[in-house]
Amino acid sequence: MRLNRxxxxxxxxxxxxxxxxxxxxxxxxxxxxxxxxxxxxLFDVTADDPGQGHRLHANYLGMKDSARRPDPTRFSxxxxxxxxxxxxxxxxxxxxxxxxxxxxxxHDYPGEWFEQDVSGSEEAQRRVxxxxxxxxxxxxxxxxxxxxxxxxxxxxxxxLKSLLSSFRSGLLRLEDQLLEDGKPLVRFPRxxxxxxxxxxxxxxxDAFGFRDLVISKASDDLAELRKVxxxxxxxxxxxxxxxxxxxxxxxxxxxxxxxxxxxxGLDLVLPIAAMLPFERHMRWVKKRQLxxxxxxxxxxxxxxxxxxxxxxxKFAGPKGILAAFLGGKGANLAADLGVDQLKKINADALAKHxxxxxxxxxxxxxxxxxxxxxVLLMSRR
Numbered sequence: 001m002r003l004n005r006x007x008x009x010x011x012x013x014x015x016x017x018x019x020x021x022x023x024x025x026x027x028x029x030x031x032x033x034x035x036x037x038x039x040x041x042l043f044d045v046t047a048d049d050p051g052q053g054h055r056l057h058a059n060y061l062g063m064k065d066s067a068r069r070p071d072p073t074r075f076s077x078x079x080x081x082x083x084x085x086x087x088x089x090x091x092x093x094x095x096x097x098x099x100x101x102x103x104x105x106x107h108d109y110p111g112e113w114f115e116q117d118v119s120g121s122e123e124a125q126r127r128v129x130x131x132x133x134x135x136x137x138x139x140x141x142x143x144x145x146x147x148x149x150x151x152x153x154x155x156x157x158x159x160l161k162s163l164l165s166s167f168r169s170g171l172l173r174l175e176d177q178l179l180e181d182g183k184p185l186v187r188f189p190r191x192x193x194x195x196x197x198x199x200x201x202x203x204x205x206d207a208f209g210f211r212d213l214v215i216s217k218a219s220d221d222l223a224e225l226r227k228v229x230x231x232x233x234x235x236x237x238x239x240x241x242x243x244x245x246x247x248x249x250x251x252x253x254x255x256x257x258x259x260x261x262x263x264x265g266l267d268l269v270l271p272i273a274a275m276l277p278f279e280r281h282m283r284w285v286k287k288r289q290l291x292x293x294x295x296x297x298x299x300x301x302x303x304x305x306x307x308x309x310x311x312x313x314k315f316a317g318p319k320g321i322l323a324a325f326l327g328g329k330g331a332n333l334a335a336d337l338g339v340d341q342l343k344k345i346n347a348d349a350l351a352k353h354x355x356x357x358x359x360x361x362x363x364x365x366x367x368x369x370x371x372x373x374x375v376l377l378m379s380r381r
Contacts, residue, residue, distance in 0.1 A: 006083075007305065008103045009273040012134040012189055015143030016111040016163065020197040020250065022059070022070045025080055025106055027250035028266050029053065030060020041087065042355050042362075045270075048081040048103070056080070063251060063258040079133065080106040084270065086355045100356075104273050107134040114170035128177045135178075138277035140189035141246070142167065144214070146198035160218035168225045175232065184234040186293045191280055192229065192241040193272070199247035199264045206374035211245045235294040238284040243379035246272075246370075268370045271363035276378070278305050279364070283381075308356050309345060339368050 015021050031037060032045040047053025059070035084102040113127050134140075144163065152159040179185065196202065196210045205213070214222065222242045230236035249264035281298040284290060290298070342364045349357035370376035 005100045006103050007101070007274070008105065009277070010105045010107060010134065010137035010139075011269070011273050012107040012109060012137040012140040013143065014109045014111070014114070014140060014167065015197065016114070016145060016148075016166075018072065019111060019143040019145040019148075020248075021108050021111070021143065022072065023063075023250045024197065024248060024266065025108060026056045026059035026070050027063070027260060027263060028106075028269055029056040029080075029082065030064070031260070031263065031266065033057055033060075042359055043084050043086050046083050046085070048083055052078070052080055060260065064260045067256050067258045069258075078108070080108070082106070084359075086359070102274060104270060105137075107137060109134065114166050128174060131174055131178065134189070135185065135187050137189045138281075139191045139193060139272060141193045141195045143195050143197040143248070144210075146196055146201040146249075149196075149213075150201055156213060157217035160214060161221050164218055164221040164225050168221075168228050171225075171228050171232075175228075179232065185232055186234050186291075186297050188229075188233045190233070190239050191244065191277060192239075193244040193246050194242050195246040195248045195265070197248050200249040200252045200262070205247075207245045207247055207371075207377035208374060210247065211377055214242065214245070235290045237287075238281075238290055238294060238298065240280065240379050240381065243381060244276075245377040247375045265370070265375050268366060268376055271366040271370075272376075274360065275363045275367060278302055280379070282306075305360070309360055339365065342368075 013021055013024070029045070029047065032041075038044070047056065062068040062070065082104045084104065086101070109130065113130075144160070148159045148163075149156050194210075194214060196205065199205070226239070226241040229241055230239060233239060246268065247265050249262075250260070250266065252259040252262040281302055285295060285298055285302075342361045346358055346361035346365065349355070349361060367376065367378065371378060
C-alpha cells in the first residue's frame with residue numbers, strides 16, 4: 001500500500017499465453033464505462049493513461065459489438081493504472097479522510113517468460129526489470145486456463161502439473177537476480193490466488209470444486225511452488241499460496257457472439273485489491289509471528305485504511321494509530337470485522353454521506369457475497 005492522498009494497491013496477474021489476461025483486463029475496464037455502472041456506482045474508474053484506457057475500451061467494444069476478441073499480446077508487460085474516485089466530491093468527511101481516492105495498478109506478466117527461455121541478454125534484463133516492478137504487489141493471481149482443463153478432461157493433472165512446474169522453474173531462474181546478496185525480500189506478493197480463467201466453459205465447477213480439483217490433482221506441485229516462494233521472502237509465515245480460489249470469466253463466448261454482460265468474478269477484482277490484503281495482513285499481524293521490517297511493511301497504509309473504515313475516534317493521530325496497531329487494538333478491530341459489523345458501518349456511512357467508508361465496506365461485503373455465490377473461496381488462515 002502506497003499512500004499520498006491516494007491508496008495505491010497493486011495486483012500481479014500471471015498466466016500462460018492464451019489464458020485470457022488481455023481479455024480480462026479489457027472486460028474489467030470496459031464494463032465500468034457502461035451507462036448502467038456509471039448510473040449506479042458511487043465512484044468512477046478511469047485509466048491514468050488515456051491512450052491505454054481507449055485501447056482497453058476499444059477491445060471491450062469489439063467484443064460487445066462485433067464479437068471480436070482482442071489481439072493477443074506477446075512479451076507485453078505494460079502495467080495498467082486505474083484511479084477509483086468518489087463520484088460526490090463534496091461528500092461529508094471526505095477531506096478529513098486519510099486518502100481521497102484509490103489507485104489500482106494491474107501488472108500483466110507475459111506468459112511466454114515462464115514457458116520459454118529469453119532470446120538474449122536484453123530480453124533477460126527486461127524480464128528481471130518487469131518482475132521487480134511488480135514486487136510491490138499485495139496480491140498475485142495465477143490463472144488456470146479453463147480451456148486447457150477441458151482439453152485434458154479426466155487427466156487434468158497433466159496440465160496442472162505442467163503449469164505449476166513451469167511457473168516454479170521460471171521463478172527459480174530469477175531468484176539470484178532478485179535477491180540482493182541472497183537476502184530475503186520484505187516487499188513481495190504475499191497472497192497468491194489461483195484463478196480459473198474462462199470459467200464460463202466450466203459452469204458446474206464452482207470455487208470449492210476448483211479448489212478440490214487442484215488439490216486432488218496437483219497438491220505436491222502446489223507445495224513445491226510454495227517452497228520456492230518462501231525462499232524469496234522474509235517471514236514466510238505471512239504467505240498464502242493456493243489458499244484462495246477465484247472463478248473468472250470476461251464474457252460468455254458463443255459462435256459469432258460474445259455476451260460481455262455475463263461476466264464472472266471481475267466485479268471482485270477491486271474488492272480483492274482493496275480489502276483482501278488489509279484483512280489478511282491484520283490477521284497475520286494479530287498472530288505476531290513476523291519480523292520487524294515485515295510488520296512495518298504490512299502496516300504501511302493499513303492504519304490509514306482502518307481510520308477510513310472505523311473513524312479517527314478509535315485512534316489519536318498517526319503515532320497513536322501505529323501504537324494502537326502495535327499494541328493489538330487496531331489489529332483486533334481490523335482483523336475481527338465481520339459481515340454484521342461491515343453492514344452497520346456501511347449503513348452509517350451512507351446515512352452520513354461518508355462515501356469513502358461506504359465504498360470500502362461495500363468492497364468487504366462484496367467479498368462475502370462472492371463466497372456466498374461460490375465464485376470466491378478465501379483462506380481461513
